[in-house]
């Protein structure tokens with residue numbers, strides 16, 4: 432008899448949970464009251480029943496289930512008018528995060544990215560700033576902190592390549608890549624840490640590269656900058672860990688963006704043939720890892736480098 436009662440009870444719970452999940456799916460960012468209105472509109476009364484008769488202590492659990500991963504947080508993403516940075520900004524915004532992003536110029540790309548992010552219902556603002564410039568960075572991070580009131584996540588993404596063999600590499604090519612890729616990480620982390628330390632929380636995500644781990648012929652400047660990022664990431668994790676600030680790096684392999692579009696077709700095919708997963712990655716695939724590192728899903732992960740490379744680097 433009790434078996435039958437249990438079966439009924441389980442069925443009843445399943446019957447209640449299903450509309451809840453559906454409501455969550457169609458109104459994830461608007462919370463319970465909007466979800467309930469929509470459920471009523473659809474003639475589904477199970478969700479309101481569930482909400483009112485479920486034990487109160489479980490309601491908090493439901494709310495946290497409905498809350499998005501970065502709800503109410505603010506992230507800075509550098510170099511985000513296109514490519515991986517843009518994909519990260521959009522992924523974060525989809526999870527309820529307000530986005531301040533930078534790029535060199537306030538151009539069409541920046542405006543389009545800003546509009547795309549704002550359309551997701553979060554606060555979004557693009558700032559023209561040169562990440563390689565210390566003073567410029569101090570200024571822009573100050574403006575962002577004033578405008579957004581908090582900085583919870585910093586993604587150091589801005590980067591360039593100036594590939595050539597060492598024998599042909601000029602001092603300018605070396606300096607440009609080191610300054611944009613590595614010094615920018617110092618600039619932004621130093622400027623943003625003040626706010627994060629005050630908050631006693633924060634997550635810093637730095638875009639390194641598999642070539643920063645393994646090196647690459649014709650990319651000594653780029654590889655050095657990306658290896659430098661790894662050393663910096665690990666040091667900051669040790670320096671700021673006790674203050675609730677985490678620092679991790681992502682090492683993407685071959686990701687299809689405008690940066691890699693510069694590589695000739697045959698060279699690109701050769702790269703792809705050497706990747707165990709036999710394809711380049713997408714910016715969205717890097718963004719998903721950035722979301723993990725930015726959010727509490729990785730609350731005990733710090734000082735790490737995560738390869739996103741289709742098994743290219745193992």
Ligand code: NAI
Pocket residue numbers: 509510511512513514515516533534535560561562563587588589590591611638639640641682683684685686687688689690691
């Ligand atoms: P991308 O070239 O498509 O985008 C980089 C963005 O950074 C551009 O919008 C550019 O205007 C901006 N930027 C360049 N210099 C800047 C500066 N001084 N200040 C502010 N913004 C600046 O590059 P992609 O592919 O999206 O790469 C993003 C990051 O991921 C870079 O750090 C890159 O090194 C890294 N990465 C990319 C890989 C790939 O296969 N695409 C592989 C491994 C790492």
